[in-house]
Amino acid sequence: MIEVKGLVKSFDGNMILNNISTEFVQGKTNLIIGQSGSGKTVLIKCLLGLHSPDDGEIVYDGVSNRNMTQAEKTLLRREMGMVFQGSALFDSMSVLENVMFPLKMLTKKHNDEIVQRAVDAIKRVELKKAKEKLPSELSGGMQKRVAIARAIVMNPKYLFCDEPNSGLDPKTAIVIDNLIQEITKEYNITTVINSHDMNSVMEIGEKIVFLENGIKNWEGTNKEIFSTKNKSITDFVYSSELLKKVKKFL
Amino acid sequence: MFYLNDIGRYFIMIRMSFFKPCKWKVLKKLIFKEINDLIIESIPIVSILSFFIGAVISIQTALNLSNPFLSKSLIGFATRQSVILEFAPTFMSIIMAGKVGSYITSSIGTMRVTEQIDALEVMGINPLNYLVFPKIIALLFYPFVITIAMFTAIFGGFLAMTFAGVPSEAFITGIQMDFEPYHVFYSYIKTILFAIILATVPAYHGYYMKGGALEVGKASTSSFVWTSIIIIVVNFIITQLLLS
Numbered sequence: 173m174i175e176v177k178g179l180v181k182s183f184d185g186n187m188i189l190n191n192i193s194t195e196f197v198q199g200k201t202n203l204i205i206g207q208s209g210s211g212k213t214v215l216i217k218c219l220l221g222l223h224s225p226d227d228g229e230i231v232y233d234g235v236s237n238r239n240m241t242q243a244e245k246t247l248l249r250r251e252m253g254m255v256f257q258g259s260a261l262f263d264s265m266s267v268l269e270n271v272m273f274p275l276k277m278l279t280k281k282h283n284d285e286i287v288q289r290a291v292d293a294i295k296r297v298e299l300k301k302a303k304e305k306l307p308s309e310l311s312g313g314m315q316k317r318v319a320i321a322r323a324i325v326m327n328p329k330y331l332f333c334d335e336p337n338s339g340l341d342p343k344t345a346i347v348i349d350n351l352i353q354e355i356t357k358e359y360n361i362t363t364v365i366n367s368h369d370m371n372s373v374m375e376i377g378e379k380i381v382f383l384e385n386g387i388k389n390w391e392g393t394n395k396e397i398f399s400t401k402n403k404s405i406t407d408f409v410y411s412s413e414l415l416k417k418v419k420k421f422l
Numbered sequence: 423m424f425y426l427n428d429i430g431r432y433f434i435m436i437r438m439s440f441f442k443p444c445k446w447k448v449l450k451k452l453i454f455k456e457i458n459d460l461i462i463e464s465i466p467i468v469s470i471l472s473f474f475i476g477a478v479i480s481i482q483t484a485l486n487l488s489n490p491f492l493s494k495s496l497i498g499f500a501t502r503q504s505v506i507l508e509f510a511p512t513f514m515s516i517i518m519a520g521k522v523g524s525y526i527t528s529s530i531g532t533m534r535v536t537e538q539i540d541a542l543e544v545m546g547i548n549p550l551n552y553l554v555f556p557k558i559i560a561l562l563f564y565p566f567v568i569t570i571a572m573f574t575a576i577f578g579g580f581l582a583m584t585f586a587g588v589p590s591e592a593f594i595t596g597i598q599m600d601f602e603p604y605h606v607f608y609s610y611i612k613t614i615l616f617a618i619i620l621a622t623v624p625a626y627h628g629y630y631m632k633g634g635a636l637e638v639g640k641a642s643t644s645s646f647v648w649t650s651i652i653i654i655v656v657n658f659i660i661t662q663l664l665l666s
Contacts, residue, residue: 220544246442249546260537274545277444 173198174219174330174362179228181214188214190386192228198362201353201376205367206383207408212366215383216332219364220252221245233329250278253323253361255333255352259315261307261322267294268303271321278326293321297351313344317351324355331356331363337372345369349376370409373397382408432626439555442548449556456560460522461567467521468514468567469574472505475513476575477582479504480593484586494588498596501579503605510571511609512657515616518567519649523624526557527645530628531638539629550629557621564617565610572609608664615660616653623649 179192189211196202196219204212217223219230221237230237232248240248261270271290275281281289294303297317307315316336323331333352337345353376356363365372373380377394382405390405397409410419443449483500530553533539542549576597583593627645631637 222540222543246546249544252544254541254544256537256541258536260541262538262541263532263536277448277547278545 173233174364175231176215176219177229177231179215179218179230180226181211181218181223182226188386189218189225192383192386192388194381194388194391195379196362196364197379198233199357199360200363200378201356202362202364202379202381203367203373203377204364204381204383205373205377205408207368210383211386212368212383213334216334216364216366219330220254220332221249250326251329253326253328253331255316255319255323255331255336257335257338259307259312259319261315261318263307266304266306267299267310267318267321270307270318271325274322274326290321290325293325294318296324296355297321312339313341313348316340316348320348320351320355324359327359329361331361333363333365333367335367335369336365337367337369342371345371346375352376370412370415373409384408431630432622435550435554435626435629436558436622438548439550439558441551443551443555444547449551452552452556453559456556457563459525460557460560461563464518464521464567465570467517468571471517472510472514472571472574473578475509476501476505476578479509479575480579480582481586484583484588493596494592495596495599497583497588498579498593499599500596501593502576502597502601505572505575505579506605506609509575510568511612511616512653514568514571515613515620515653516650518564518620519624519646519653522561522620523645523649524642526621526624527628527631527642528638530554530625531631531641532635534629534631535634535638554622554625554629557625558618561617561621562614564620565613568609568613608660611664612657612660615656619649619652619656623652 174196176192176194176196179189180187181189192211192215204215206212214223218225225237235244235248237245262273265273268287268290271293272286275286275289279286291300291303294300297320299314299317299321302310302314302318307318310318320336331352336352337348340348349372352363352365355361365376367373374394377397380390380392380394380397381388382390382402384404390400390402392400397405400406410416480497480501483497483504484494487494487496530539533553539549539553542552580590580593580597584590624642624645627641627648628638631641633640
């Protein structure tokens with residue numbers, strides 16, 4: 173579980189995150205939603221330790237980031253997996269090499285074991301046939317699967333996904349969402365997904381945090397989101413014509 | 423203030439590239455790859471350019487030595503001195519700032535744009551050690567490229583003079599005349615400094631770039647401009663210190 177307490181972050185005097193407090197629950201898919209520029213990516217980068225908060229603290233399973241030494245921070249990073257918006261696969265490496273990369277760099281395992289674990293992760297995301305291909309030879313959905321395989325190969329405690337289904341067709345997006353949810357349950361990890369896709373909210377949003385202009389405006393589940401009276405969240409949820417029509421039938 | 427910030431960040435980048443090293447096995451592989459990409463693959467272009475520039479230097483020297491009282495061996499002497507003191511280390515390094523420098527900036531810059539550097543950081547890997555350190559080590563082999571440039575340029579000059587009818591003995595006598603080993607030492611000192619500049623200045627421009635694909639191109643251009651300027655300024659300082 174990750175607890176965020178009074179998190180504040182600003183860049184060049186612009187307040188990006190203003191006193192954010194919430195919890196991301198273990199074994200559940202936690203979604204951070206909000207409009208572009210609402211601070212979702214900055215929040216996820218703070219959770220990852222890529223940005224240092226100006227104020228507040230982040231507690232990872234009882235351990236606060238405030239008391240951590242540099243070595244502890246490095247060890248914590250090894251317990252994190254990240255799926256980037258653009259997949260962030262290494263262009264010059266094949267699928268298998270990409271997935272093997274964290275194991276090769278960070279563990280002292282024998283090469284055979286590394287290959288076996290990487291192949292298992294690739295199998296888990298159903299990409300076994302593509303393991304020798306380069307990222308440029310894969311579709312967007314396949315690249316996301318490789319990114320997921322690379323993120324889970326180290327058996328992380330925390331999985332972070334930055335808009336994992338952006339640029340994907342709705343059908344593939346749902347496949348990716350479901351894959352992330354299945355992995356979350358299977359490995360019992362704390363998954364935090366940054367999204368503004370309403371399909372993801374409905375499909376896998378077990379815990380949702382809604383950000384607006386750097387402030388936490390609402391939190392709840394995908395069931396509660398449709399019955400809330402909070403105007404900001406309802407405006408966000410029913411922003412498309414399709415969903416407005418759906419709302420009339422509800 | 424803006425440039426001071428950049429200078430400070432540049433030196434911190436160099437320092438950080440030696441910290442938190444990756445596994446030696448991985449680094450070794452990366453260093454060999456960089457030696458191939460930055461050194462071995464530069465040899466053909468360096469050889470071709472050196473050969474023709476050496477030929478041009480000797481032709482132009484010959485043109486200016488029309489006085490019959492001046493020995494033809496002076497052509498070889500002037501060619502050797504121009505090549506060793508200036509052409510091979512400095513001129514070639516500026517050409518390499520275009521070839522090697524833009525390769526380094528664009529490859530690191532593309533990794534920045536596509537979040538691959540963020541991915542390394544998230545994994546707990548020091549991106550500077552992974553990306554910049556192997557390039558610095560690989561470019562320590564740069565004097566080897568400059569040695570090839572020196573030999574090819576003098577050979578180019580020799581062939582040009584042979585075809586122009588200058589006795590080859592005179593040219594060979596010229597290139598042996600008043601040989602100062604200290605000049606070669608000075609040349610290699612410059613080369614090593616230029617090698618470090620060639621590895622780190624473009625890496626700095628790529629690593630700290632912001633924006634998208636368009637900015638990668640802009641970063642490559644500014645990397646070439648700054649690497650050339652720094653090479654020229656360092657060349658002046660080193661020449662003042664070692665030769666004046």
